[in-house]
Amino acid sequence: MVKQIILAERPKGEPNKEAFKMEERELPELKDGEVLLTGKFYSVDPYMRGRMSDSKSYVAPFEVGEPISGGVVAQVEESKSSDFAKGDYVIGNLPWATQTVAEAKELRKVGEEDVPLHYYLGVLGMPGLTAYFGLMDIGQPKEGETVVVSGAAGAVGLVVGQIAKIQGCKVVGIAGSDEKIEMLKSEFGYDEGINYKTAGNMQEAVKKACPDGVDIYYDNVGGEVSDGVIMNLNFHARIPLCGQISLYNSKETPTGPRIQPMLLTRSVLMKGFIVSNYQDKFPEGMRKLGQWIREGNVKFTETIVEGFDKLPEAFLGLFSGKNQGKMIVQA
Amino acid sequence: MVKQIILAERPKGEPNKEAFKMEERELPELKDGEVLLTGKFYSVDPYMRGRMSDSKSYVAPFEVGEPISGGVVAQVEESKSSDFAKGDYVIGNLPWATQTVAEAKELRKVGEEDVPLHYYLGVLGMPGLTAYFGLMDIGQPKEGETVVVSGAAGAVGLVVGQIAKIQGCKVVGIAGSDEKIEMLKSEFGYDEGINYKTAGNMQEAVKKACPDGVDIYYDNVGGEVSDGVIMNLNFHARIPLCGQISLYNSKETPTGPRIQPMLLTRSVLMKGFIVSNYQDKFPEGMRKLGQWIREGNVKFTETIVEGFDKLPEAFLGLFSGKNQGKMIVQA
Numbered sequence: 001m002v003k004q005i006i007l008a009e010r011p012k013g014e015p016n017k018e019a020f021k022m023e024e025r026e027l028p029e030l031k032d033g034e035v036l037l038t039g040k041f042y043s044v045d046p047y048m049r050g051r052m053s054d055s056k057s058y059v060a061p062f063e064v065g066e067p068i069s070g071g072v073v074a075q076v077e078e079s080k081s082s083d084f085a086k087g088d089y090v091i092g093n094l095p096w097a098t099q100t101v102a103e104a105k106e107l108r109k110v111g112e113e114d115v116p117l118h119y120y121l122g123v124l125g126m127p128g129l130t131a132y133f134g135l136m137d138i139g140q141p142k143e144g145e146t147v148v149v150s151g152a153a154g155a156v157g158l159v160v161g162q163i164a165k166i167q168g169c170k171v172v173g174i175a176g177s178d179e180k181i182e183m184l185k186s187e188f189g190y191d192e193g194i195n196y197k198t199a200g201n202m203q204e205a206v207k208k209a210c211p212d213g214v215d216i217y218y219d220n221v222g223g224e225v226s227d228g229v230i231m232n233l234n235f236h237a238r239i240p241l242c243g244q245i246s247l248y249n250s251k252e253t254p255t256g257p258r259i260q261p262m263l264l265t266r267s268v269l270m271k272g273f274i275v276s277n278y279q280d281k282f283p284e285g286m287r288k289l290g291q292w293i294r295e296g297n298v299k300f301t302e303t304i305v306e307g308f309d310k311l312p313e314a315f316l317g318l319f320s321g322k323n324q325g326k327m328i329v330q331a
Numbered sequence: 332m333v334k335q336i337i338l339a340e341r342p343k344g345e346p347n348k349e350a351f352k353m354e355e356r357e358l359p360e361l362k363d364g365e366v367l368l369t370g371k372f373y374s375v376d377p378y379m380r381g382r383m384s385d386s387k388s389y390v391a392p393f394e395v396g397e398p399i400s401g402g403v404v405a406q407v408e409e410s411k412s413s414d415f416a417k418g419d420y421v422i423g424n425l426p427w428a429t430q431t432v433a434e435a436k437e438l439r440k441v442g443e444e445d446v447p448l449h450y451y452l453g454v455l456g457m458p459g460l461t462a463y464f465g466l467m468d469i470g471q472p473k474e475g476e477t478v479v480v481s482g483a484a485g486a487v488g489l490v491v492g493q494i495a496k497i498q499g500c501k502v503v504g505i506a507g508s509d510e511k512i513e514m515l516k517s518e519f520g521y522d523e524g525i526n527y528k529t530a531g532n533m534q535e536a537v538k539k540a541c542p543d544g545v546d547i548y549y550d551n552v553g554g555e556v557s558d559g560v561i562m563n564l565n566f567h568a569r570i571p572l573c574g575q576i577s578l579y580n581s582k583e584t585p586t587g588p589r590i591q592p593m594l595l596t597r598s599v600l601m602k603g604f605i606v607s608n609y610q611d612k613f614p615e616g617m618r619k620l621g622q623w624i625r626e627g628n629v630k631f632t633e634t635i636v637e638g639f640d641k642l643p644e645a646f647l648g649l650f651s652g653k654n655q656g657k658m659i660v661q662a
């Protein structure tokens with residue numbers, strides 16, 4: 001018998017403990033091409049709130065009565081696949097369960113980069129890879145350019161800034177508190193920071209922080225913060241569109257200044273993406289990030305909660321700011 | 332003595348004849364690296380209206396008392412440059428003058444494609460090259476995809492649709508009259524047309540014309556027409572941003588629905604450009620367009636007015652719809 005955590009009911013507004021239920025379940029027998037896994041580290045992420053509703057999105061909603069799932073680092077206990085041996089560590093989109101049976105082809109082997117295993121849920125996982133491909137493939141940073149990052153203190157933004165520094169850019173972070181701005185500058189190599197809650201006119205604040213204009217705007221938030229940055233774009237600027245978190249709770253279609261005339265007259269490129277667009281290149285991204293971590297050029301911060309049973313509590317803690325950086329549960 | 336047409340005063344609102352004045356002027360002596368040219372074909376374009384005002388733009392305004400200038404095909408009368416010989420035809424941004432002295436390095440030789448010379452101001456000139464590079468480089472059309480073109484009956488749009496057909500795409504044009512839609516379909520190979528003035532709900536009209544969604548949206552107009560198209564974009568769609576003519580006369584910053592969430596969730600690329608970004612590749616574009624014209628796969632339509640003195644009248648005619656396709660004055 002293994003423990004698993006299911007979606008008990010769809011929350012309305014901010015979720016609470018009633019949304020989750022712990023169950024025991026028997027595991028099915030292992031078939032060819034499958035492996036038996038024990039969970040080690042579980043990722044809890046704000047995007048999971050969206051999957052708890054049944055509204056349409058490009059990620060399917062969780063089912064009521066079925067386990068919550070997400071990024072998990074697990075260890076192989078038993079294998080009927082030639083791809084994995086007992087003792088291997090793997091990562092995959094897996095249920096919140098102490099043990100589970102999974103198809104080998106849905107898993108990726110990890111643990112060869114000589115970094116802590118939970119890094120595969122953060123700087124070497126989706127947040128790090130999102131930062132890497134958005135900045136490097138869409139942003140195409142060049143030495144001496146100015147890079148602005150919104151949501152800079154988030155799990156993605158922290159890494160974007162550090163990669164941009166490695167590329168020889170000036171890096172300006174936008175975040176929502178003076179403490180975050182201070183952390184970006186003192187610990188994560190950001191050159192300048194803008195607290196959008198106290199900055200007043202964003203266009204002026206960005207202009208002051210970026211006297212040479214903005215060459216790359218890595219956008220995690222959208223809305224009025226982005227309006228202010230876009231007014232400062234240079235000719236041939238690039239905008240990797242990674243998130244629009246300021247608009248996620250809008251009930252009606254949000255409106256704002258039309259940006260196309262600006263993109264047109266300055267020959268700007270804007271491109272939306274999700275990290276899975278780059279699935280074929282994940283090994284390249286992980287190799288690069290792993291190298292920079294070992295060299296000390298990319299640092300990361302996380303909050304690790306101990307105990308499988310704490311998964312719901314850790315998830316709910318995201319909404320009251322209980323985490324610094326990536327939030328992870330260790331079984 | 333040569334004749335030239337100067338900007339007499341900056342027009343307010345729609346320009347009239349008072350804005351222009353014909354003058355006679357003596358030509359300077361030819362220096363090394365220069366050529367003496369006789370004008371053959373003169374381009375008149377709506378964008379010139381913008382240069383007659385002194386508001387800031389990425390193209391400098393015309394000076395009052397100085398000649399109007401634009402795209403001109405001219406013949407070399409005398410050359411002090413090893414790049415050109417007497418009798419050669421050239422194209423350049425040249426003054427509205429019967430003859431002029433120009434620096435050789437500002438000119439490009441034309442006439443080797445076995446097409447009428449005035450084509451270098453249209454299908455083999457800026458409009459054709461704008462169509463070619465925006466569609467091919469930013470749009471990257473693939474066989475079987477659906478391409479929507481706004482401003483489809485304009486000098487650029489006519490060519491975009493025909494190139495997209497050559498690439499094996501389904502092509503839908505948006506224009507402002509049933510006559511234009513009919514012309515697009517019967518003469519220029521468009522599969523479907525939408526008259527945005529009578530279509531009602533643009534989102535629904537585009538959906539009906541594009542049941543498989545939109546893969547490329549070549550945007551010449553912006554505003555509400557574009558809002559309707561953008562709601563129908565497919566995953567990985569591309570938007571070459573070529574013009575935003577619906578917004579050019581706005582006195583305040585135009586507002587509308589924020590498009591970033593749509594571009595994000597569908598991994599869409601949007602890129603603004605001006606044709607001069609592709610200057611290094613003009614020979615490639617002209618070779619391709621020339622080949623398609625000779626093969627009969629790209630057609631073009633223009634209105635040719637005879638007589639250098641008619642330049643102001645031809646220009647003013649653009650605003651009362653006196654032209655079909657590209658408007659050109661032959662000296």
